[in-house]
Amino acid sequence: MAHVHVKPSDPIDILIEEQGLDDHFHDHHDGDKYQSGFIGHYIFSMDHKIIARQFLITGIFWAIIGAGMSIIFRLQLGFPEADLQWIKPLLGKWIISNDGIGQLSPEFYYALVTMHGTILVFFVLTAGLSGTFSNLLIPLQVGARDMASPFLNMLSYWFFFMASCVMFYSLFLSTGPFSGGWTGYPPLSALPQASTGSGTGMTLWLVSLTLFVVSVLLGGINYITTVLNLRTKGMGMFRMPLTIWAFFVTAILGLLSFPVLASGFFMLIFDRGLGTSFFLSEIFIDGQALDRVGGSPILYQHLFWFLGHPEVYIIILPAMGIVSEVLSVHARKPIFGYKAMVYSILGIGFLSFIVWAHHMFMSGVNPFLSNFFVIFTLIIAVPSAIKVFNWITTLYGGNLRFCTAMLFSIGFVSMFISGGLTGIFLGNSAIDIQLHDTYFVVAHFHIVMGIAAFFGMYAGVYHWFPKMFGRFMNETLGKIHFWVTIIGAYAIFWPMHYLGMAGVPRRYYSFDTFDAFKHFGPMNEFITIAAIVVFSAQILMVINFFYSIFKGKRMTTKNPYGANTLEWTTPIDTGHGNWPGKIPAVHRWAYDYGKDGKEYIPQVMPLAEGEVEGDSH
């Protein structure tokens, strides 16, 4: 029996009822059986919208910890002489006393740097970004009731949660968490006796990231299947919003590259626990020769970066997708070059698998091989430039609404240009001789990946906050957040280029003993102060976020931005199954803004008599 509900009065709802796809979802109630009770609804939820919020809030938790760590190690770099006794209540024995002056212990400095990288790259910018928005938007924007397998989707979150617990626990070990860098290179990662963090800390790092890989794979399988199999009537691939294209290709990258990392991890686990020598060659520790022979640490680097480079695109592609959507909606213009955008995403995705060795130019790989990787690395600049060009052209002549989401999207484009340009420098193996492992690299990847991806995520959070919580975030606080962050981020990372060109190496605890680098003291102080200011602005954002969940301005209409995509045809309080009646059918692409004298034409509107569809055909 059909579910009884009131006849809709809203024109969009009427359209959905007339033209939509009746899948009899609401006839039988097994769709809702997961929704009974608090535990089923909020904890072990199988609803993609709840899972999205779980990913987001866990991501926020990690972002605060990860960013807080960076403030602590920046204090050491900016103010090496300062007395850090006051952090002792938090860090305990990791604050050592040097003539009565509290100092961060060098071991813990390395542990903090390592954890900062691991947490931000994997837990915040992979799970927190792609996990949140793929979950929230894929079913809503392709017109599906939920993911292909809600159960695997739930597992995906809980594997991430377990990974989080293990990593969090490792922070409190008496020997500290792993401290050999986020890339986990052997021998520091392969020999438990190599450094303090190489023991239990590294074991837990491996356990945690292996769980994390499982989470990514379960999520990815679902995203891909949902996009390919559960699109609603009329939603051809070339009618999908760019967000979906981005999440889709991101999931493919993850699915193909994370297993390779897992293989590397298995070999590492064998080397650590079972005495094999996959990655270990003749090595001495404390003057003692170990019996490991014949292995190759470079082999690990290949396996790691085969994941590592696609991983940076796993981080940036969702941000790109979000930015494309937000820019178009708030410029009230169709995205420029939709198809070129799609092909660039595909091109970037493909190329990202054949450039990994640009992280290894200086590891002694064959220079002939390097040339091959130089060429493909530089070719990535082409699809990247196409995307940048299209974003700027989308803005050009638009009716721009400078809301916070829009500001962050524009900021994203700025950051991506600045950081992408330095990538071209680094991609030349000859220039990389000078720049490798210096602050130039740190500046490059923080701007192009770290900040840019955060901007994309913020754009998404401000934009889709009403869809998640039924309320808006505070715009004034949002704008303060934006301006402090963009100015502050440049203040932090711009000077690092100069440090790097002067040869200042990354991952050093102190530069006191190097005459060549001593005079950079004031610059490091400046960077640290800027970092503290930026960090404070992020705290402001978190306050705004939680405050707005409960007290923000209420969403009163279903489609507050006048956007075309399907998520804005769902009720304000979107229930299980997303649409109360039929699933909307789609008749056009997602970017009909300012067409035929109409400000916007939602995807559910049939083409008018004689109307030609947008860029999609």
Place this chain on the structure above:
Amino acid sequence: MARNRIHPHMFALYVSFASILMMFGALTSAYIVRHAAGDWLEFNLPTYFYFSTAALLLSSIALHYSYRSFIGNNERGYKIFLPIALVLGSIFVVLQYYGWNALFNMGVDLKLNVSGSFLYLITGLHALHILGGLACIIVAIINAFTLPYQPTVKRQVRFRLVLHYWHFVDVLWIYLLAFLLIVK
């Protein structure tokens, strides 16, 4: 949804094959790279590995026959061949274990040379995938003997999930064995 030619769960399974292939692809690539670098011990695979291969192939055939019977209203065939598939699959694991023992007794232990380390790692990881498959077959057997015989679409899909996974890890093993025989 009616429009789908292929069930989403089947599709999801095929997508996950790509992941598993990448994982073993990474291991065999690392193997090739490391092999090319020299200091590599050559040894012959114990014959147990050939017998185990035969057991696995037969197990795949048995499962296939059981599935055919299931959808072809042949309850007897379904219930006979399902346990046979399980037994043959378990024999595979046992024979792999004998194979590792034989290697160990030849002096090729985990640490002797990286060639042996690779062999244990690759075959061990594959065996874990087999164990996962066996667990699924056990669930299928429990279903077969506790639920009334009804080849509904839902149960067909669930059976096909197990079946295709089982064929997949079977073919994967053939690839790994051929690889280990060719590159040594």
